[in-house]
Amino acid sequence: MTYRETVAAIERRLRRLAAATTAGVALLVPAAAAAVAAVAVPLSVVSPTARLVVGLAALVVPPVAGVLGFAAGSRRTPRLAQALLQIDASLELDARLSSLHEVAKTAPDSFIFRRLEADVSPHLDRWRKALPVPARTVAALVAGAACVALAVVLSAVLPPPHATSGRMDRVSTAEEVRGTDRPDETIDSSVDGGIGDERSSSASADEATETDGRLDHVLADLGLEAAPGDGNARAPGAVELGVNDGPTLDELVASLRDRLGTDGTDLTVEEQSALREASTDAPAPVRQAIEDVLAASSDAERRDALDALVTSVETPEAAPQEETVASSRVTTEQEPDDETATIAGEQLLAGLEEESAGGIPPALEGDAAEDATREARAPGAEDAEAGDEGPPVAAEEDAGAPAPGSYALERTPTAIGDEGDVKSYLTTGVPLEFAEEGRAAAARVSYERIESIVASRELSPEAAQIVRTYFEAITEGGS
Amino acid sequence: MITERDLEAAYGAFTRLREAVETVIVGHESVVRAALIALLCRGNVLLEGVPGLGKTLLVRALAGALGLEFSRIQFTPDLMPADIIGTDIITEEDGHRRFVFSRGPVFANVVLADEINRATPKTQSALLEAMEERTVTVGAHTYALDEPYVVLATQNPIEMEGTYPLPEAQVDRFLLKATVAFPNLEELVDIATRTTEGGGIRLPEPVASAEDVLRARDVVREIPIAEGLRDYVGRLVLATHPGSAHAPAKIREFVEYGASPRGAIAAILAAKAHAFLAGEVNVRPSDIEAVFVPALAHRIILNFRGEAEGIRVGELLSDVWENVPAL
Numbered sequence: 001m002t003y004r005e006t007v008a009a010i011e012r013r014l015r016r017l018a019a020a021t022t023a024g025v026a027l028l029v030p031a032a033a034a035a036v037a038a039v040a041v042p043l044s045v046v047s048p049t050a051r052l053v054v055g056l057a058a059l060v061v062p063p064v065a066g067v068l069g070f071a072a073g074s075r076r077t078p079r080l081a082q083a084l085l086q087i088d089a090s091l092e093l094d095a096r097l098s099s100l101h102e103v104a105k106t107a108p109d110s111f112i113f114r115r116l117e118a119d120v121s122p123h124l125d126r127w128r129k130a131l132p133v134p135a136r137t138v139a140a141l142v143a144g145a146a147c148v149a150l151a152v153v154l155s156a157v158l159p160p161p162h163a164t165s166g167r168m169d170r171v172s173t174a175e176e177v178r179g180t181d182r183p184d185e186t187i188d189s190s191v192d193g194g195i196g197d198e199r200s201s202s203a204s205a206d207e208a209t210e211t212d213g214r215l216d217h218v219l220a221d222l223g224l225e226a227a228p229g230d231g232n233a234r235a236p237g238a239v240e241l242g243v244n245d246g247p248t249l250d251e252l253v254a255s256l257r258d259r260l261g262t263d264g265t266d267l268t269v270e271e272q273s274a275l276r277e278a279s280t281d282a283p284a285p286v287r288q289a290i291e292d293v294l295a296a297s298s299d300a301e302r303r304d305a306l307d308a309l310v311t312s313v314e315t316p317e318a319a320p321q322e323e324t325v326a327s328s329r330v331t332t333e334q335e336p337d338d339e340t341a342t343i344a345g346e347q348l349l350a351g352l353e354e355e356s357a358g359g360i361p362p363a364l365e366g367d368a369a370e371d372a373t374r375e376a377r378a379p380g381a382e383d384a385e386a387g388d389e390g391p392p393v394a395a396e397e398d399a400g401a402p403a404p405g406s407y408a409l410e411r412t413p414t415a416i417g418d419e420g421d422v423k424s425y426l427t428t429g430v431p432l433e434f435a436e437e438g439r440a441a442a443a444r445v446s447y448e449r450i451e452s453i454v455a456s457r458e459l460s461p462e463a464a465q466i467v468r469t470y471f472e473a474i475t476e477g478g479s
Numbered sequence: 480m481i482t483e484r485d486l487e488a489a490y491g492a493f494t495r496l497r498e499a500v501e502t503v504i505v506g507h508e509s510v511v512r513a514a515l516i517a518l519l520c521r522g523n524v525l526l527e528g529v530p531g532l533g534k535t536l537l538v539r540a541l542a543g544a545l546g547l548e549f550s551r552i553q554f555t556p557d558l559m560p561a562d563i564i565g566t567d568i569i570t571e572e573d574g575h576r577r578f579v580f581s582r583g584p585v586f587a588n589v590v591l592a593d594e595i596n597r598a599t600p601k602t603q604s605a606l607l608e609a610m611e612e613r614t615v616t617v618g619a620h621t622y623a624l625d626e627p628y629v630v631l632a633t634q635n636p637i638e639m640e641g642t643y644p645l646p647e648a649q650v651d652r653f654l655l656k657a658t659v660a661f662p663n664l665e666e667l668v669d670i671a672t673r674t675t676e677g678g679g680i681r682l683p684e685p686v687a688s689a690e691d692v693l694r695a696r697d698v699v700r701e702i703p704i705a706e707g708l709r710d711y712v713g714r715l716v717l718a719t720h721p722g723s724a725h726a727p728a729k730i731r732e733f734v735e736y737g738a739s740p741r742g743a744i745a746a747i748l749a750a751k752a753h754a755f756l757a758g759e760v761n762v763r764p765s766d767i768e769a770v771f772v773p774a775l776a777h778r779i780i781l782n783f784r785g786e787a788e789g790i791r792v793g794e795l796l797s798d799v800w801e802n803v804p805a806l
Contacts, residue, residue: 081705081706081707081710082707082710082806084705084707085705085707085708085711085805085806086806088705089764089805089806094759094761094763094764094765095705095707095708095761095762095763095764096761098705098706098707098708099703099704099705099760099761099762100761101705101706102703102704102705102706103703103761106703107480107701109480110480110481110701111482111483111486112701112702112703112760112761115483115760116703116760116761
């Protein structure tokens with residue numbers, strides 16, 4: 001190998017080494033960041049999407065950065081003089097190779113060049129051993145690759161935040177359901193199927209959905225049980241216990257009948273407005289009945305229309321039970337009273353008792369009925385320590401694995417005496433305690449559990465107060 | 480461009496020159512080598528040592544071996560610049576009187592400035608132009624000095640009473656500073672034998688000419704030094720400055736000013752000459768190491784603390800050498 005060939009080879013190697021060193025650093029920095037993120041993400045409350053992004057970023061960004069670093073490093077001018085001196089020292093050439101390079105630039109025809117070349121040539125084959133790959137470059141490349149692998153593995157293996165993957169998945173799925181229309185893949189959508197697009201076009205329903213969604217987020221952020229699905233598809237008990245819910249259509253109709261029966265005057269503007277608002281969420285027969293009431297010109301016609309409305313509301317074919325209850329909310333400023341909540345809860349309890357006895361409400365026949373049944377059982381399933389008394393309810397029907405994209409239903413293993421699975425009607429995650437065994441209505445909010453939850457989440461004082469207020473509000477003052 | 484023949488001839492001449500000087504001078508290889516390097520690099524040497532160590536003999540032997548004109552100037556406090564460089568005197572020729580320049584002892588090829596630090600700075604400075612420019616200016620006339628020209632100055636490091644330390648500007652003009660050490664027992668006995676037996680010490684016959692020296696100077700300048708080594712010398716010189724990031728702790732502590740750029744030039748030139756004298760055609764790291772202290776020692780100015788604590792500049796430079804890596 002001649003001197004010139006050797007110098008060219010040395011220059012190429014220097015470029016590669018510089019490129020490898022730059023690539024090592026460029027790989028290591030983002031890879032280390034990805035590894036840290038992969039460790040930190042499962043410890044924080046983020047969605048699975050964020051974990052996916054971290055995983056993909058760990059897989060893509062460091063290698064890309066490494067390639068870019070390699071390209072940038074190979075463009076750097078190598079420090080040939082230092083490298084030649086290093087080779088001289090390594091091969092004990094007394095700076096002859098370096099001097100030869102110097103003479104080659106100034107006097108390549110001189111006798112000094114020829115003499116130096118003659119001295120150096122026998123040793124040129126060994127120059128590579130003087131330019132090994134720097135240990136730091138190897139370390140950076142290995143560490144970078146290890147960090148990438150670590151980040152990818154951690155992103156794929158580690159459980160989601162707080163080791164409650166199911167809970168996070170449900171919250172996430174609920175978010176996805178809210179954001180997309182996939183009516184046949186989730187319980188939410190199967191329940192929604194009873195009311196179709198009418199519900200989604202309802203402003204009041206959207207508001208309720210949004211409010212409940214926010215509450216679900218709060219619960220999810222607190223690591224508590226969130227109601228599966230969106231606000232409109234929450235459990236019947238949760239609907240009745242909602243703090244902002246107005247009177248149901250039944251209540252409205254009942255009050256109208258009472259009032260018209262006594263004074264016989266025409267409908268007030270507020271009553272008409274409430275009826276119109278209720279009709280937006282109602283099934284077609286109910287809506288038609290409401291329109292008849294509004295269109296009635298005489299007192300007698302109005303009473304008949306009201307009777308027909310009552311009939312249509314009470315008729316099971318009008319709408320699935322949950323949707324009837326959910327869609328019959330009205331957003332007047334009238335506060336729901338305990339009695340209303342209890343009546344609604346009892347109606348739903350009756351429906352579930354019938355279901356648990358083997359009967360399926362006519363409106364819930366088929367898949368929608370099964371899904372709705374699951375939906376009715378889902379809340380409170382994880383609240384096992386709140387009461388394990390009583391036999392599991394209707395466990396056999398839900399033994400099968402959930403369909404892809406649907407919720408993993410959780411059974412409530414408890415029932416309270418003859419009242420049935422009272423926990424199914426409570427908003428999921430509400431810290432309740434049961435004063436007396438066998439009395440569903442005896443359940444009341446547990447302030448100790450609230451404080452425990454608030455303390456365990458390390459919430460700010462303002463957030464903690466919001467949580468307390470929320471729990472008190474949804475339990476109407478604690479019971 | 481020099482040829483291989485030029486190199487061989489120059490190397491042969493200086494080998495003979497060194498051998499001739501060494502027939503007279505016992506030991507002091509480093510001092511002889513410093514004188515030869517100065518001759519090869521068109522430089523001057525400051526010899527430091529106590530009296531009686533053969534400094535004057537060395538210079539005379541060198542001049543004799545080269546067949547060059549030699550002059551000796553004994554510096555004393557009352558020595559005047561005109562005593563060195565010469566002066567215009569009135570002469571009468573054919574009935575006409577006119578000024579004629581009378582050349583001083585500085586007009587020689589090899590000048591020994593003995594105990595240079597005993598003269599006043601004004602007189603010392605009279606050598607500045609001759610040492611650097613190889614010219615002497617008197618009145619309106621500038622006279623060129625014959626090449627090769629070399630000044631070898633001595634100074635006594637012990638008797639400091641009544642001396643005038645050389646100004647930094649003048650010290651900087653010496654290519655090397657060589658310390659003339661006391662001979663060991665073997666060398667001392669050899670000196671006594673040569674001096675007291677036979678016809679005594681006889682100066683060598685000329686073995687090289689001025690042309691040989693001038694040709695050798697050309698050869699030396701052609702000797703290549705690698706870019707990495709030039710960079711190394713630069714870093715070494717910078718490390719002698721207390722404000723430099725590469726300066727060792729002792730330099731920061733005891734040095735007022737570091738070596739000037741002339742120091743780097745001197746180190747590289749001297750390294751080339753050192754490689755030439757070793758028969759090499761390129762500068763090696765060992766050449767730089769050999770001339771590093773002689774080329775820089777007299778250019779380092781200690782601060783008050785360094786002077787007060789008696790710090791030796793050689794030790795500081797050794798510290799620099801150890802702390803500045805070649806690669």
